[in-house]
Amino acid sequence: MNDFWLALLGMTCITFSCRYLFFSKTVPFELGPKIKRLLSYTAPSVLTAMWVPIVFLGHQQTNSDFITSPFLIAGVATVIFSLKIKNTLAVVMFGMSIFGALKVLF
């Protein structure tokens, strides 16, 4: 676990630098429209790359079947619900309730 301190230090510097970079007075350049466009896909892509495996591969760690996996069913239900309701907290609460109910049932 010696690597931990190096990992922590590195991560602290990397996350802060990404947040601070364009606040710096010594950074003379602006982001061009192309880079801005490329970066605008980062948030949707990275967030999707995290939730999709939880929903579609979540059954692996609970040893349940793919079709009856609470991760899959509640995940798909949350996606459908999120298309109708735009309130973040309502969507999260809805998803968690469905997931919790399925966990109790199966």
Next chain:
Amino acid sequence: MSDRTAIAKGSFPSDFKTMNRAIIDIFPLALAVVPWGVLCGSLAINIGLTPLQAQLMSLLVFAGAAQLAALTILGAVGPLSSIYSSTFVISSRHLLYSAVFRDHVRKSSLGLRCSIAFFLTDEMFAVTCAYMEKTKSFSAVYALSSGITFYLIWNISTFAGIIAGQHIPNLEHLGLEFAIAATFIAIVMPTIKNRSTLIAIISSGLSAVFFSLFIKEYALIAATFIGMLFGYLTKDKENIDE
């Protein structure tokens, strides 16, 4: 008594109002992050970090997605380079946020700029932008108040996870990570407003599943890059951006 100190600190009664507004606005988002913080805390204990190390991660790094990815890699005894590169890829979206705030923040003091940068998260960016649109001006008081509220809730829930992780075995099998999936679905779905974003999401999601089955350590980075690239290469009919 407490009212008087708050006003004195903010120097204007209106600052106090702005603070209240910020706290109320970010609160639902901060609540949604609680299960995630609990998971981060308990997972850190589970892979063998000390409680201090686990808490320091949330105190210093303050980036849920990056922390969770790093913990997974640390748990699998993956290389440092993989931790750094996934942290960078996950955090790179903050470059865009910082570029958006740039003009509003650039003339402020170093301390203020550092503080706003430190507390800059997806959630803080979202509410601050909404407030900026409503009032037609950027408010540092608003940005800091919402950011600090979020920071406190994040660290309290990490702390709860650390305590729970020490006493309740297999906490990570309760399915707390589903809270992450639900939160991200709730954030991502409303952003699909054009074809290119849809393509970015679909390609990133498909490749995330594919890579998770084969090269787990680099799955997140690879899938993110593919999503960004495919989104970038897709022409939107409206072309608002260009």
